[in-house]
Amino acid sequence: MTAKPESHALPLDVERIRADFPLLARTVHGKPLIYFDNANTSQKPVSVIDAVDRHYREHNANVARAVHQLGEEATASYEGARDSLARFLNASSRNEVILTSGTTQSINLVAYSWALPRLKPGDAILTTVMEHHANIVPWQIVAERTGAVVKAAPIDTNGELIVEKFVEMLTPDVKLACVAHVSNVLGTVNPVRELARECRKRGIPLLVDGSQAAPHRPIDVQALGCDFYAVTGHKMLAPTGTGALWAKREHLESMPPFFGGGEMIREVRFDGTVFADPPHRFEAGTPNIAGFAGMTAAIDYLNGIGFDRLETYEQGLLAYATDALESVPGVRIFGRAAEKEPVISFLIEGAHANDMATLLDLEGVAVRSGHHCAHPLMQFFGVPATLRASLAFYNTRAEVDGFIRAIEKVRKLLL
Template sequence: MSAHADIPAVPDWAAVRADFPLLERQVHGKPLVYLDSANTGQKPRSVIETVDAFYRRHNANVSRAVHALGSEATEAYEAARARLAAFVNVQADDLVLTSGTTMAINLVAYAWALPRLGPGDTILTTRMEHHANIVPWQLVAERTGATVRAVDVTDTGELDGDAVRAALTPDVKLFAFTHVSNVLGTVNPVREFCREARRRGIATLVDGSQALPHRQVDIAALGCDFYAFTGHKMCGPTGTGALWARREHLQAMPPFLGGGEMIREVSFERTVYNDPPHKFEAGTPNIAGHIGLGAAVDYLSSLGMAHVEAREAELRAHALDALRGIEGIRVLGAPREAAAVISFLVEGAHAHDLATLLDLEGIAVRSGHHCAHPLMACFGVAATCRMSMAFYNTHAEVDAFVAALAKVRRLLA
């Protein structure tokens, strides 16, 4: 099995943009320039129509009925799992469907880490992590006596390989780190880090939330033990995502939640659990959402993730070049390899005020700590503005953003 084996022709990006209905709207009487895709991605018409069609024609619970609607729902749901698995080059039976990355990481925290760790053990993470890859490990540490330790970030916003290797000491049982930083766009050398951890007998968990929407990801080639990702950032519905784990982990881990579907047989004497991945999918899932995610995967595959990555690299380079012409701009970090995410500040302006003024110009950017307090502390700031682009953005929108930013800069001067 090979992920992304057939690369399509370079898309017509103007036609691609037309696939996203929301991008046609105006805000405050001005054309919307949506630069918040790291927060959530917009949805193409095919995804919206797929979810709508499910509720209009096929709505039923999965794995619960033999009637036609139940069979249709189950077939579509499991087909979406299979397409998602093929997209990241893994076996479908090793892919647990979740509500997103946060639930996926918590599943590992409670079903893998909690039963295994104790005093003297360490969970290693980094200072560029989203809170979803910090807080679950702190909760585990509080209950087990284990310790959470973090690798520092360089001034350029990267993880130094020597520092990572030095931190992988014998007490470390799990190294949990992000594939792509949601604040800086830094692309970490996942394969290298996983190789170094595996040599030392250390398990690895990779947060892929910001990677899958923007670049080719072959999980099987990375060498990690766990890979978590979310659907709403990759053009899919909210409340969707998945955890991939090595089969031996899935078989050894106890269930995280109890209820329907995750069992084979229940009596008051004992319960026999279902096989993975269903062992970890208690209750009624987000059926329509994951079917919609299957449509999102089809859409991204039709574009070709290599083309998506190249398009976004062009947009990022354009934005960075244009920002250099604005006085008083501070861009956080300068990673050598980065996704189309740029966090910045303007001298004399609070990030929230800056984002509010940009919104009045029709520009949607994110402001705040971006669920990354430790990283903000590394750079000595409380908050930043963040522009994050996707393949459906245009060079003209980058120019509109820079013009609006220059206008706001003059107003605040």
């Protein structure tokens, strides 16, 4: 689907959109699928599937390693994805965009290439209680190796970052701050621009995990004012194994390579190697070429819809789903931030999250259960796990109604 820019003010034609996503038409256990696990991974439109298929059918070759026609076509497609991502993120240069397998690799790249050479005993990395493990564990690993420590800024019972506490914790020992743009558990939208401004005042770089933000809102790294921004393709309609790290050029120029191998070098000699300039310095080996063809198609699809229409629709659906869920007896919703993306974590009193999710699956409803790679956040709320319903622009109010009916049915079975 490719909408014209002037149509962005019009409501979404959700039924037309759903026709672009083949998997949404299937059944599970004999029931129509209700897919509410979008924060885990999004479904893929036909245009993305076709882009991957077309690469293997027509253009399959390695990138930057051949002067023959197929090699040139593959390279043009791969580098085209970098251009698309640079525009998507509003980077000032395509050379600030490193193509990665996703946010986890992107954060590890910063951990090993930027933080590890700089940190020393007595230094600190500041993150928050609501972070995904991918924005905690890499910092713990490099902290252990360097003698630094990892500190976590607190949140309140609504699931909102206590900004003044975060700012208070930006002490001189902090050499890097890290925050999720959007919590994968709570849907909380963090005030990245404000946090970046406070970090800049103190000369502290800010890394932003944007994997849950990119599917739902326009991203402008220049306006946000952060130093590093990571996105994951498979959460924004693209294939798995795709993503990107955007970083300010000054940081990339000072960072040594994370991986070594082909394509990240200018010259290799046994008495020394000269590395390529960024971003290719950080892209050793054969990448997911077909996946990045799909990434370009995914960005085109999102831009075709228009984030203004997408956001308006998703916010309406979130409000509808939240109101509906609150009508269920014994429900406890986690995350009441004033600004949220369409993620609802919850529990039903007396029912274990995993039992609920298993029985909901038998009703055709796909939700997530567990700790959602956020153990510290679960510890904060004093629960071992939650259920998580995460919505997307291709979901409908009718699906929400079916979801609530399934919960009521399952609740009667368990209680």
